[in-house]
Amino acid sequence: MKNLKIVRVPIPTPTLWPHQTTNCYLIGTEKESILVDAGYDQEVTRTELQKALQMTGMAQPQSIILTHYHPDHAPGVNQLSEWNPTIYCHSYEFEAIQRTISPTSHLETVSVEEPFLIDQHKINLLHTPGHTKGHLSLYVPSKKILIAGDNIVAEGTSWIGPPDGDMADFLNTLAALKQLDLERIGPGHGDWVTNPYEHIDFVMNRRLEREVQIQDLLLQHERLTATNLTNMIYQGSIHPSVFEVAKRTTEAHLIKLIQDGVVVQENDTYRMKS
Known part of the structure; x- marks a missing residue:
């Protein structure tokens, strides 16, 4: 079993101030990998991800997991059609993502009950509502790493609100994330969070x-x-x-x-x- 790599790829995007990039994450080995999130539908998404794949030696992803449907995280999959990937999301996000990435026909929903396997490495999918109703996070137990999407950002706090954000859900999600065995958090925006519990406490x-x-x-x-x-x-x-x-x-x-x-x-x- 090859050593699993987790690489943060910040993609320049017109996202919310003060951030200027959206994080995508490559998780995998030279044999198999996945991509988490894809930024905006713009050419820089493809060029930055291809550059990261070449530098890391990872296999080209055949699967893309979208944490949520927002325009700085999902529609960049349209730049990656040559990969012919299967795109996954939570069922609550399916319709919004389908509209965002149309006309793709490779969108499927995932179950948080079953781990996602990457070259025999287990990746746990977590339903983490708050920022959106169907928000997903990924936990890599072998690395003690959480890929948090927009429930955690490196600088400040993420916005939570209508139409589908829920503050009570968000606080419950943060409490659940604190129960994980963590060494690092990969946020939706900004650098790696290396003090995970302190940072979650700060947000709460x-x-x-x-x-x-x-x-x-x-x-x-x-x-x-x-x-x-x-x-x-x-x-x-x-x-x-x-x-x-x-x-x-x-x-x-x-x-x-x-x-x-x-x-x-x-x-x-x-x-x-x-």
């Missing part, structure tokens, strides 16, 4: 602190919109290009607080429950 604490902050602001101001709250939280400290996803993350917190019975929505405003 950031979200829990934001939840408390939202409640404090609602107590102070009685009624606020999601836009009001987002402006008060960030106070102009974020790039304008990410304000919309910051507001969606605020909305995800509000949805969770409503489900928790703490906050009430009235039209487009929110208040603490009496």
Whole structure:
């Protein structure tokens, strides 16, 4: 059995600030490999991945696993049609990915109950909802490595929110990831995370602190919109290009607080429950 390689390939993409690349991961040996995520549908996706394959000596992937359907992770598979790959995703992502990568006919869903084998090496597929409903992560037990998709990014935290992000799911996912035996995390954006448990705690604490902050602001101001709250939280400290996803993350917190019975929505405003 050949030594398994896991190679992070950052692909230049017009993704959300402050990131300028989306991570794809080659996992395999000179005999067999897979690709995780594929960036945008642009030529640099193909050239960077071909370059990485040549440098590592890995076999050309016959399978591509997509963590989720977002445009900086999925549609780059259209640049890799010459590989004739089978593309895999969670069933919850199937329709969105099918629209994104049409007209491919090689899209299949995966079961998280069975490990994925690469040249006899076991790769566990994990359903890790939060960023999207059908988000997938991959755990390589022999290497103690988690490929986390967008549930973990190297710098800051990922946005969570409508239409299909869920804050309660996200916090549950992070708690589950902490139970894995980890040495490194491969994030959706940015460099390898070499302090996995501390980083997961950082993300969890950031979200829990934001939840408390939202409640404090609602107590102070009685009624606020999601836009009001987002402006008060960030106070102009974020790039304008990410304000919309910051507001969606605020909305995800509000949805969770409503489900928790703490906050009430009235039209487009929110208040603490009496």
